[in-house]
Amino acid sequence: SLWHSPELLSDIQDGYSVSGHLLVCFSSGYFIHDSLDIIFNHQSRSSWEYLVHHAMAISAFVSLIITGRFLVAAMLLLLVEVSNIFLTVRMLLKMSNVPSPALYEANKYINLVMYFAFRLAPQAYLTWYFLRYVEVQGQGAFLTANLLLLDAMILMYFSRLLRSDFFPSLRKSSAGRDVDGEKFLID
Numbered sequence: 623s624l625w626h627s628p629e630l631l632s633d634i635q636d637g638y639s640v641s642g643h644l645l646v647c648f649s650s651g652y653f654i655h656d657s658l659d660i661i662f663n664h665q666s667r668s669s670w671e672y673l674v675h676h677a678m679a680i681s682a683f684v685s686l687i688i689t690g691r692f693l694v695a696a697m698l699l700l701l702v703e704v705s706n707i708f709l710t711v712r713m714l715l716k717m718s719n720v721p722s723p724a725l726y727e728a729n730k731y732i733n734l735v736m737y738f739a740f741r742l743a744p745q746a747y748l749t750w751y752f753l754r755y756v757e758v759q760g761q762g763a764f765l766t767a768n769l770l771l772l773d774a775m776i777l778m779y780f781s782r783l784l785r786s787d788f789f790p791s792l793r794k795s796s797a798g799r800d801v802d803g804e805k806f807l808i809d
Contacts, residue, residue, distance in 0.1 A: 623697055630694045634751060637694040643687070646696045650683040675775060682768045685761055692765060695752075698744045705740040708733035730787045737780060745769070745776055
């Protein structure tokens with residue numbers, strides 16, 4: 623959507639495209655489905671952070687779908703899905719115990735670059751934009767609060783990623799928790 627209509631970036635609050643609207647609708651459906659999958663498969667205790675993230679995304683996206691405002695902000699936030707490709711490759715490599723560490727090493731650095739480009743940069747820009755230009759009442763206040771909570775979550779995940787992949791000596795193992803096993807998604 624942003625590639626085909628870059629002019630949307632000049633109007634984060636009121637810019638609109640049908641493809642962007644459909645993207646946000648589809649993504650909302652994905653978050654709802656994934657949340658239900660986590661709950662129905664009794665993974666809520668180990669995946670509570672994902673449920674919180676999904677609840678925030680669903681509530682924000684539904685408000686965007688209903689009002690038609692801040693659609694471009696949602697499209698920018700969905701850029702994070704690009705970095706999920708490399709996070710998923712990372713997870714699959716950890717799960718499979720690939721004998722060649724070169725593949726994991728290469729993905730580790732690509733993942734870091736993608737995390738900056740598609741998670742930290744859009745999130746930082748939107749946070750700055752909302753704090754500077756968006757009204758601090760109604761939907762604007764709600765979305766700003768959501769962004770600030772997402773900022774905290776993204777930074778927490780980033781610190782875990784850095785500790786796990788770049789500073790393994792700093793990793794903390796909790797009693798009864800396998801750092802490289804059960805919680806590898808967040809460690």
